[in-house]
Amino acid sequence: MAEPTSSTDPANTILALNDIHKTFSGIHALAGVSFDLRAGEVHALVGENGAGKSTLIKMITGAYSPDKGTISVGNAEYDVLSPEQARQLGIAVVYQEFNLLQDMSVAENIFLTTPPMRPWGLINTRERAKQAYALLERLGAHNHIDPNALVKDLTVGEQQLVEIAKALAINARILIMDEPSAVLPSRDLNRLFEVIRALRSEGHGIIYISHRLNEIFELADRVTVLKDGQTMATKQVSETNEDELVRLMVGRELTDMYPSVDMAAEPGKVLLEIRDLCIENTVFDINFQVRGGEIVGLAGLGGSGRTTIARALVGLAKITCGEIIYFGQAARMTPARAARAGVVLIPEDRKAYGLILDQSNRFNITLPNLSRLEKWRIILKRNERNPVLSAIQDLGVRPPQPELASGNLSGGNQQKVVLAKWLMAQPKVIVFDEPTRGIDVGAKAEIYMRMREIARQGVGIIMVSSDLPELLGMSDRILVLHEGRMAGEISRAEASEEAIMHLATATHQ
Structure with missing residues (x-):
């Protein structure tokens, strides 16, 4: 240097x-x-x-x-x-x-x-x-x-x-x-x-x-x-x-950033199936399945269509051809319908799309879960308190203050609040778009461990990431996109940075 x-x-x-x-x-x-x-x-x-x-x-x-x-x-x-x-x-x-x-x-x-x-x-x-x-x-x-x-x-x-x-x-x-x-x-x-x-x-x-x-x-x-x-x-x-x-930084040795392969669950039944999917003018003829208990990585260069697919799964992007089969039935989703069906998105930009920053952690966590907490169409704070405290403690949000505005939290803790609000909704499929962007190494390890624990409970996870080590460390299999089309699929055993980049850039090995 x-x-x-x-x-x-x-x-x-x-x-x-x-x-x-x-x-x-x-x-x-x-x-x-x-x-x-x-x-x-x-x-x-x-x-x-x-x-x-x-x-x-x-x-x-x-x-x-x-x-x-x-x-x-x-x-x-x-x-x-x-x-x-x-x-x-x-x-x-x-x-x-x-x-x-x-x-x-x-x-x-x-x-x-x-x-x-x-x-x-x-x-x-x-x-x-x-x-x-x-x-x-x-x-x-x-x-x-x-x-x-x-x-x-x-x-x-x-x-x-x-x-x-x-x-x-x-x-x-x-x-x-x-x-x-x-x-x-x-x-x-x-x-x-x-x-x-x-x-x-x-x-x-x-x-x-x-x-x-x-x-x-x-x-x-x-x-x-x-x-x-x-x-x-x-x-x-x-x-x-x-x-x-x-x-x-973390006050301890951090030898295992990613959960052990032994934590991976055996894939269960098909939760989502994408058939011949086209989205606006950016994604073409995409086919893949997501099973319960697995983490499916979506890789590709910027503009390859990864985030567009993530948004389409929860009704945020217009589908122009093909279909998505949700739990055995074809459906066109709106974000509200997707959430009710159990398909949720942890967005890439948590500040713009994941949280209302000037509202409290309690408000953000319960916002998509009000129907679970209401009684006679009234939301009482005391009904929110225990579920919110439990979610904050379970995910290790620091400081553990339900009434603190989410905008006052660090990036890693904001991401935990976004995750907490959707876990309270008991989802069946979670789409993580750049799950650890702007997050420190200690918080990354915590989020990785939590993702693997969620998958072991039978939830299907789709993880969009531009971080190759993250894709390799977390994915059970990796789907690689190139210019809006599926370039290939790589198993965990075959995955390497070189293999991903060859597919993402359409070059031959």
Whole structure:
């Protein structure tokens, strides 16, 4: 790993947080955390969901004020920063969920707060487009992103580059990247990594947050591990390894990420059968079965039709030909009918489609289960309390507070709440779309174990995933899609990353 000379010298520190404390409702989110960033380095920040990473980032950007501790930027020390101060000091964040106005142009988004002006108070649109082009050129994106294009017409990877260009437009020296690869298809990862390396070589300091530890070892110079709001260690990446980082993150050895093959159940009766299925203009002539007790993986590159099939199974995508046989009977489902029949979806984007974030865990868990809890068409909180507490405890939701807004939970715990609400509905088939995206390694292991336990109870599971190790570790068999068609099926015994990719890319072994 090529490391700029400047990043090795503590004298080049451009940001330092010293003994930061923050408490919410008596719970310590941060307890004496110290962290620093140097010019020309990528400093990774890792930890389980709920470890304090997001709270620390909000301290740096001025969204939260520390109860104790100081923040130093350059040579100045602050007890607290405001968001405007942070921006003026050159601090910018690229969040996992982009903060772009979809119906405005690339140039308008890049210079939304700092447009070049004409002397008489009007925006200089020609100069804005010119400066936007120059910023995109710095990122190597000028050949495929038009400054005048609408953001909604860009790919996810291109929108991320626009977010980075926005940061450069305010002369950001400190760039925070929060799970930047979580939303990207694999083909855009290399471009992102090239941009990060280029920014580092220009002297920018980059805080890189990711649950994908392989990225830390590919990109970062140093790594800091948080656990339960405390700093466990800061290390040179060249002097550590994945096993040590996992041990620091979860507080234990995590030798078995995936449940043992011995836990797999014998497949039972056919629960779902897909016959000659076509969906809109994206999926064609798909055939497969799902049996009780098995986990069927759906693999393929972005745009292959995996999520479209998942959505169609619960009535969220229009079927144009073929049929789906639910428990022996052909039916066209709406989401409500599918849920009543026992077919449910754990969506890819839990924040947008799985939860109402400003409502409580109790509300979210009971929302699709109200008919089970009502008496004379009245829902009493006392009737909700025991089932909700049981679900929270069973899945290990932390903190175990039914009345806490789900938006205040970490990603892994939000995923557990989504799973809890559908398990309460006693489903027969669960479709998991990217079940562990944006979730730390400890929570992943818990969710994998729970998925296998659910399958052993006779539930059929379909798992859509772009994570090849996850597919290999969890699936009893893997169906591979290529451009909307079934490219092949691989048994657990025959499965390998190479076999999946050959089918997904339509290349011959």
